[in-house]
Amino acid sequence: xxxxxxxxxxxxxxxxxxxxxxxxxxxxxxxxxxxxxxxxxxxxxxxxxxxxxxxxxxxxxxxxxxxxxxxxxxxxxxxxxxxxxxxxxxxxxxxxxxxxxxxxxxxxxxxxxxxxxxxxxxxxxxxxxxxxxxxxxxxxxxxxxxxxxxxxxxxxxxxxxxxxxxxxxxxxxxxxxxxxxxxxxxxxxxxxxxxxxxxxxxxxxxxxxxxxxxxxxxxxxxxxxxxxxxxxxxxxxxxxxxxxxxxxxxxxxxxxxxxxxxxxxxxxxxxxxxxxxxxxxxxxxxxxxxxxxxxxxxxxxxxxxxxxxxxxxxxxxxxxxxxxxxxxxxxxxxxxxxxxxxxxxxxxxxxxxxxxxxxxxxxxxxxxxxxxxxxxxxxxxxxxxxxxxxxxxxxxxxxxxxxxxxxxxxxxxxxxxxxxxxxxxxxxxxxxxxxxxxxxxxxxxxxxxxxxxxxxxxxxxxxxxxxxxxxxxxx
Amino acid sequence: xxxxxxxxxxxxxxxxxxxxxxxxxxxxxxxxxxxxxxxxxxxxxxxxxxxxxxxxxxxxxxxxxxxxxxxxxxxxxxxxxxxxxxxxxxxxxxxxxxxxxxxxxxxxxxxxxxxxxxxxxxxxxxxxxxxxxxxxxxxxxxxxxxxxxxxxxxxxxxxxxxxxxxxxxxxxxxxxxxxxxxxxxxxxxxxxxxxxxxxxxxxxxxxxxxxxxxxx
Numbered sequence: 001x002x003x004x005x006x007x008x009x010x011x012x013x014x015x016x017x018x019x020x021x022x023x024x025x026x027x028x029x030x031x032x033x034x035x036x037x038x039x040x041x042x043x044x045x046x047x048x049x050x051x052x053x054x055x056x057x058x059x060x061x062x063x064x065x066x067x068x069x070x071x072x073x074x075x076x077x078x079x080x081x082x083x084x085x086x087x088x089x090x091x092x093x094x095x096x097x098x099x100x101x102x103x104x105x106x107x108x109x110x111x112x113x114x115x116x117x118x119x120x121x122x123x124x125x126x127x128x129x130x131x132x133x134x135x136x137x138x139x140x141x142x143x144x145x146x147x148x149x150x151x152x153x154x155x156x157x158x159x160x161x162x163x164x165x166x167x168x169x170x171x172x173x174x175x176x177x178x179x180x181x182x183x184x185x186x187x188x189x190x191x192x193x194x195x196x197x198x199x200x201x202x203x204x205x206x207x208x209x210x211x212x213x214x215x216x217x218x219x220x221x222x223x224x225x226x227x228x229x230x231x232x233x234x235x236x237x238x239x240x241x242x243x244x245x246x247x248x249x250x251x252x253x254x255x256x257x258x259x260x261x262x263x264x265x266x267x268x269x270x271x272x273x274x275x276x277x278x279x280x281x282x283x284x285x286x287x288x289x290x291x292x293x294x295x296x297x298x299x300x301x302x303x304x305x306x307x308x309x310x311x312x313x314x315x316x317x318x319x320x321x322x323x324x325x326x327x328x329x330x331x332x333x334x335x336x337x338x339x340x341x342x343x344x345x346x347x348x349x350x351x352x353x354x355x356x357x358x359x360x361x362x363x364x365x366x367x368x369x370x371x372x373x374x375x376x377x378x379x380x381x382x383x384x385x386x387x388x389x390x391x392x393x394x395x396x397x398x399x400x401x402x403x404x405x406x407x408x409x410x411x412x413x414x415x416x417x418x419x420x421x422x423x424x425x426x427x428x429x430x431x432x433x434x435x436x437x438x439x440x441x442x443x444x445x446x447x448x449x450x451x452x453x454x455x456x457x458x459x460x461x462x463x464x465x466x467x468x469x470x471x472x473x474x475x
Numbered sequence: 476x477x478x479x480x481x482x483x484x485x486x487x488x489x490x491x492x493x494x495x496x497x498x499x500x501x502x503x504x505x506x507x508x509x510x511x512x513x514x515x516x517x518x519x520x521x522x523x524x525x526x527x528x529x530x531x532x533x534x535x536x537x538x539x540x541x542x543x544x545x546x547x548x549x550x551x552x553x554x555x556x557x558x559x560x561x562x563x564x565x566x567x568x569x570x571x572x573x574x575x576x577x578x579x580x581x582x583x584x585x586x587x588x589x590x591x592x593x594x595x596x597x598x599x600x601x602x603x604x605x606x607x608x609x610x611x612x613x614x615x616x617x618x619x620x621x622x623x624x625x626x627x628x629x630x631x632x633x634x635x636x637x638x639x640x641x642x643x644x645x646x647x648x649x650x651x652x653x654x655x656x657x658x659x660x661x662x663x664x665x666x667x668x669x670x671x672x673x674x675x676x677x678x679x680x681x682x683x684x685x686x687x688x689x690x691x
Contacts, residue, residue: 033671035672037671037673051510054506058507065500068500069500070487071484072500074483074487075484089477089479090477092479140679141669142670159669161669166670169670187675194677194678198679202585218652220651220652226678227669227678228622228665228678229678229679232679235618235622236619246483256644257641257643268672270674271606272606272662274531274661274665274666277618277660278659278660279654283611283617283654284655285581286617286657287619297483301486301489301490304487
């Protein structure tokens with residue numbers, strides 16, 4: 001299986017893939033264990049900072065500033081990177097971005113590129129495009145390597161192989177890397193990856209990375225990582241291509257003081273991640289001789305056009321909302337059918353790809369609001385989910401045709417709720433009609449087209465006497 | 476200018492029609508009422524730094540100003556280091572007798588990869604997070620030096636240790652953004668959380684980080 005880019009055609013509904021995922025008990029055990037561990041650690045790490053809420057507000061405000069004036073900042077970062085000796089490319093969509101990167105790799109006659117884990121390059125489907133040109137993309141992040149060796153898909157921002165446990169990884173390494181005597185100790189597994197990739201780092205001519213932050217006024221670009229594979233890719237090859245979503249800009253150097261506190265604690269729950277690299281264009285005698293920055297739109301300007309949904313672009317890809325989400329914890333990332341899973345994915349994917357292409361995702365949530373509480377840049381995910389549900393419905397209405405059972409039911413309810421008399425009449429009718437379906441005081445199964453409502457939950461019957469009826473009997 | 480550039484800028488401007496034309500970027504308020512400075516007294520700050528570097532499972536020791544050379548020598552001896560990579564401006568007094576210094580005069584990646592360790596200074600340390608920042612300044616050299624050898628021995632002067640992240644960012648403001656001063660922020664040895672979200676030390680970067688905090 002190849003890594004799929006963002007869905008651009010109606011994907012499998014979340015409800016369907018979730019049902020498949022929920023039936024996988026190993027997956028649920030792995031996910032439950034991993035997310036519980038990280039949730040506890042994050043809470044401790046965040047609790048250490050007395051000014052966490054002030055940092056969140058600053059982070060949110062910086063992102064708001066950037067997005068409201070994105071055109072100015074884009075022009076500014078382009079100028080800054082050029083001044084520092086880098087090349088800047090603009091890509092309207094995934095295909096354009098792919099061909100820019102492939103072209104650079106071909107120009108240098110390389111057969112291999114080393115890659116730092118990057119969601120953005122997954123989003124544009126870069127790896128299959130490189131392979132089609134006979135260039136082997138080598139994923140160097142441990143989890144990304146696991147996913148690549150397994151022919152699997154990523155299921156988490158930070159830990160793409162979160163759905164696999166240590167013994168599954170050992171089996172994979174044994175099979176694919178020919179390592180007979182490997183234990184399932186994480187240390188041994190990490191050591192195996194180190195040995196496997198060292199030669200690749202030393203020989204690769206071209207590296208491809210994503211970008212965590214790009215500073216508009218200096219052109220400084222930053223990659224935040226743990227293993228050192230990022231440093232290898234950013235330092236050793238002669239040519240570096242970094243693909244950056246338009247929204248990853250921050251205005252000034254000073255803004256790092258906010259994000260370098262928010263990101264590590266929210267993602268791996270560490271005070272600081274092991275390695276952060278920051279570079280500006282090309283340094284003499286240090287690192288790549290050629291640096292390319294690709295500015296990627298691919299639907300981001302569509303997200304930007306919705307003043308309410310725009311905040312999804314504040315995201316710094318920390319994955320705190322994935323780890324806290326009761327839905328994600330149980331279904332895992334694959335059920336979302338997107339490079340961007342979890343709560344943030346549920347608001348980002350439908351906006352990037354259009355709500356018609358992912359109409360089930362805004363419903364992949366109980367709206368409990370835990371994601372909003374942990375978001376380091378205060379994206380109000382529940383609000384945007386509700387907003388997008390509205391868009392899904394309106395888009396369905398505009399298309400016309402048979403409104404479906406749900407549409408008819410809502411139309412009926414709208415009429416019932418429009419006046420006191422009709423509402424009370426409906427209650428009396430309901431009391432009669434429900435006799436056929438109430439068992440032990442609840443409705444567990446509604447008939448026919450209404451069955452969907454009770455597929456996952458019980459419905460409560462109309463009370464034998466409503467408050468208003470009781471009130472009237474008093475006088 | 477390219478077609479794509481014009482098109483993207485046009486899309487952005489169209490998307491932002493709700494933003495009043497008179498609004499400037501600075502007009503969008505960014506409240507910075509988080510902590511910008513740390514009042515912790517110096518001795519306590521250094522102690523914090525040492526404690527937090529150690530929590531990443533790095534080796535860390537405090538030494539007096541006149542004990543540095545000995546501390547470096549015993550650290551190298553303990554690991555059996557015979558070849559030590561060092562930038563051209565690392566003081567000769569730091570190189571222990573009996574250890575051959577590979578001075579960086581365009582050493583190849585293979586040479587770096589084959590060395591037993593690397594010795595650097597740093598730009599600063601951050602007590603709050605146990606972080607060391609290298610910025611290509613004095614006694615640090617280029618980025619590959621502290622990356623390829625499996626053992627990184629780093630000398631941090633006490634007066635280089637700041638309290639919190641915003642103080643570090645302010646202190647680095649002078650060189651940040653200069654093409655010839657790329658930065659690497661290092662917090663402990665190379666690690667990964669990729670297996671069951673547990674931190675494990677030792678992947679691609681140096682698997683052992685040793686920090687000597689020198690008085691003065």
